Amino acid sequence: MATSATVDAVLPKYENRLVHAKSPYLLQHAHNPVDWYEWGTEAFEKARRENKPIFLSVGYSACHWCHVLAHESFEDEVMAKLMNDYFINIKVDREERPDVDRLYMTFLQATNGGGGWPMSVWLTPELNPIFAGTYFPPGRFRQVLVQIAATWEEEPERVKASGQHITEQLRAITDISSAPADNLNFYALSKKVYDRLATRYDPIHGGFGGAPKFPQVSQTTGFLVRYATVAEDANKAQLSEERDAENILKVLDAEHKSFEQSEAEGGGDRAAALTMVEHTLVQIYRGGIHDHVGGGVARYSVDERWHVPHFEKMLYDQAQLLSAAAELKPSAHRSPAAHRTLLALARSIIAYVSARLTAPTGGFYSAEDADSLPHPGAEKTREGAYYTWTAADVRRVLGADAELFAYAYGVKEDGNCDPRHDVQGELKGQNVLYIAHELQAVAEKFACTVAEVEERLGVCLQKLRDDREASRPRPQLDDKILAGWNGLMISGLARAVEVLEGAEAARALQLAERAAAFLRQNLYDEASGELRRSWREGPGPTGQADDYAFLVQGLLDLHEASGEEEYVLWAVRLQETLDERFFDAQGGGYFASAPDEHVIIRLKDAQDGAEPSAASVTLSNLHRLAHYAEDRHAEYADKARSVLSSNAQLLEAAPHALGAMVGAAIVARKGYRQFILTESPASSPASPLLSAIRARVMPNRVLIRVDPANPPRGLAKLNATLRSLVDGVEVEKTRPNVRVCQNFACGLPIEDVQELAEALDR
Structure with a gap:
């Protein structure tokens, strides 16, 4: 029988500090036999003191292959001893620290041609990257550990110099100079994005490209809805690039007539764009990626027909798909079956989020896992078991x-x-x-x-x-509450209010307002305007740019759904903080990451991923805010131009990578239409005037709702048009009406629904 001394000699000694973490993902690794550290000073100082390289492992709680790597390698004591002896090991939840994830994912993609999670990166003690990959099978993982450890032992200074050189290269490729955005033809760029999507579109199964298939709402369906509003202009713009100048007027006239004819017959880019969106959402609803039993949608499908998913359910997917279904729904009258399916998708997502991802206090949880135990008492989880x-x-x-x-x-x-x-x-x-x-x-x-x-x-x-x-035991819940993802979900619910009726609409609005109240109480500092990124047993790290951008968008959408002034005023304040902390006054545009001495490069990442980029959403927000707080129009317009200028080179070279930004730009180029609806909240939520406004697919809409009995005096301080209305309002004489405004010039109040419908169609 082995003595305790023998056992101590055989088993590796370790101190896993993740037992003190709050992140559910980090807690999943709290009992690995690995000397795990959280991202922070303690780990960095030890790496420098002991002159050891760092192994950085980044993932998230619902990630199936993160679990596989953990079971195969991090739970293996022999592998763990190798890690502990030669490396300082750091675990990062990508959802808590997107700034860390974004930086090293850029390195991984630059060196490997692709990325994903789990992300495995080796760093020098100065945090410069030297090697990276994703999932490694046990044999390969051990081989990489041994090779890097041996190289470090033999030539640590050469490895450090290589890491420093890599960082300098990363800084060079990510430091894109500004260029005048006025030279960009956004209609022509949008046509290029549209043509690329049309080429990649799967007319049988919906979606874009082959397996694996992601919804990718912001850069596909979200862009296409916006493109549909300017399809004629985009076709003209592309023609202007392709035809001789002396023939352009003749050609444009012919193409315009052809476009009008094709639209009348149900054809043209506009109809095709909306059909692609509609078909994709319908196929997602019909597929196995949609949980027909319990509602909600999985993160992606491993096949081309949306059948077999990786089963994790992410809040940001629910939010964006809900927005897409709600935004498109009014156009689905072309297909009653699609109309019903889009409503069913919206209801399924709301039911799932309400039942499984809503905290008792009102915020929305982040995700449910892909893996779970197949039955009570089982020892091993299986993907999709639930x-x-x-x-x-x-x-x-x-x-x-x-x-x-x-x-x-x-x-x-x-x-x-x-x-x-x-x-x-x-x-x-x-x-x-x-x-x-x-x-x-x-x-x-x-x-x-x-x-x-x-x-x-x-x-x-x-x-x-x-x-x-x-x-069946449910999959593990990631119960941290992220400000940005909650902002996306608030948007989805607010937009769903416009297409649902009665109790369903009221429930969606209630969920959105409770989430906003939770964020304001727990993640927002009224005095400083600062937003924290996450909540779990208390507030988490400082907010990133996407937290501010997504929440500003959500609050503006929530005002349009509820008519409450407070949401616009809070959005204005959050934008002020975003401008103070993330706007680059020297180089233009917005940083994606908050300032942090341990993040060696502060990136401006405007490319869309599973979520739209913060820069793209900020661009849209700035244009909308210019109509809510029109006294600040010039300031917002300058910053919007700066966003485009700071990304002009990438927009010109690869507009498809910034689909959400191109979509926001073409909506602004077309021009926002401002609707000031004056009526009592006591009116039906489906009042005739409000219903007429909501019935159109109109991405370039700004809706300001005014209660004559309780006028928005706070917002009126920022909006000259509102000031003139509020100052002269006579409650007893005010009948429900709408003023239609464009370019900050408003028409006479419209009280008749038919007249409003005609104005909307102009």
């Missing part, structure tokens, strides 16, 4: 309705997951539910009415939901 079904499961739960349900949702006896999309073999024999057959086809096969099929399937889904909740 979400997939065997044919036997379906028969057991549904009984006589099992055959009908299996036909409708694609259930097969031996499972419906293609082995090519199941790298680890965890889905063998399992079914990921998707809409395999339409209601009409099911009704015909089983000799019943469509209404009967719809009712029976609804009952089946409820039975499966009840069984799942009773018999």
Whole structure:
């Protein structure tokens, strides 16, 4: 029998400091036999004191391959001893520290041609990167550790010099000089982005490109909705680049007539853009990426037809898909079936977020994991265990309705997951539910009415939901509350208010307002205007640019949904703080990261990813704020030009990488239309004037709602047009009306709905 001294000699000694962390992702690694540190001074000082390289591991709590790396390598004591002996090991939650993640992801992408999570980066003690990768199988991970440790032991100064050189190169490639944005033809750029998306569009399954398939709302469907508003202008602009100057007027006249004819016939870029958006969202709803049993949408699909997802559910995906479905819905009258599907997608997301991602105090949690235990008492998690079904499961739960349900949702006896999309073999024999057959086809096969099929399937889904909740452990919840992602969700809910009715609309508005109240109470300092990034057992790190930008957007959307003045005033204050702390007065544009002495390069990253860039959303916010707080129009316009100038080179070279920014720019070029709606809040939320305004797809809309009994005097201090209205208001004589304004010039008040509809269509 081994003595305690023998055991001490065999087992590695370590002190895992993540037990004191608040991040759920870091806590998942709190019992690894690794000397983990959080990102901070303690780790950096030890690396310098002991002259050791740093191993930086970045991921997030719902990341499946992060778990795989942890189980294979970080839980292995032999591997951990190698890490502890030769490296200072630091864990970072990318969602808490996007600035750290963004910097080293730039290095990873520059050296590997791609990136992803988990992200594994080796640094010098001065935090300069020397090598990076993503997931490493155990043998390869051990090999990399040994090679880097050996090289460091032999030539530490050469490695340090190499790291310093890499940092200088990174600084050079990320330090893009400003160029005059006035020289850019944004209509022509938007046509290039549109043409690229049209080329990559999958007309069968929807979406863009092949497997793996991400929703990528900001750079695809979000851009296309905005492009649709200027499609004619964009076509003209591209022609102007391609045709001889002496023939341009003749050509434009012919193309204009052709465009008008194609639009009348339902064709043209505008119709095509909206069709691509509509089809993509419908296919996402129908696919296995959508959780038909419990609602919500997974992060991405590993195949081209949205069938087999990685099962993590992220708040930012729910938020952006909800916004997209709500924003497009009024145009879906071209297809009643699509109209119903988009509403169903919105309802599914709201139901899921309300049930699973809403804190009792009002904020929204970040994510649910991809992996979970297949049954109580199981020792090993499996990806998708909570979400997939065997044919036997379906028969057991549904009984006589099992055959009908299996036909409708694609259930097969031996499972419906293609082995090519199941790298680890965890889905063998399992079914990921998707809409395999339409209601009409099911009704015909089983000799019943469509209404009967719809009712029976609804009952089946409820039975499966009840069984799942009773018999399967839920995936782990990432219960930190992020300011920026909450801002995106507030936007989604506020926009959903416009397309839902009655109690559903009221519920969406309530969820949005409770989240805003939580953020204001817990993550915002009224005195300084500072926003914190996260909350979990207290406030987390300082806010980044996207926290401010996404929340400003959410608050402006929330004003349009609720009519409450306070949201606009808070948005104005947050923009002031964003300008103070992130605007680059020397080089122009906005930094993405807050100042931090340990982040060696402060980036201005305007490229869109799973979320739109902070710069793109800020550009849109500045244009909108110029109409809410019009006395500051010149200031906001200058900063908006600076955003474009600081990204002009990238916009010209690769506009598709900045789809959200191009979309915001073309909306501004078209010109915002300001609607000042004066009516009592006691009116129906679906009052005729408000409903008429909401019925159009109008990305260039700014809606200011004025209650004559309680006029927005705070906002009027920032808006000359409002001041003239508020000063002269006579409550008892004021009838509901709308003033339509463009370029800060307003027409006469409109009280008749038909007259307003005609004005909207001009």
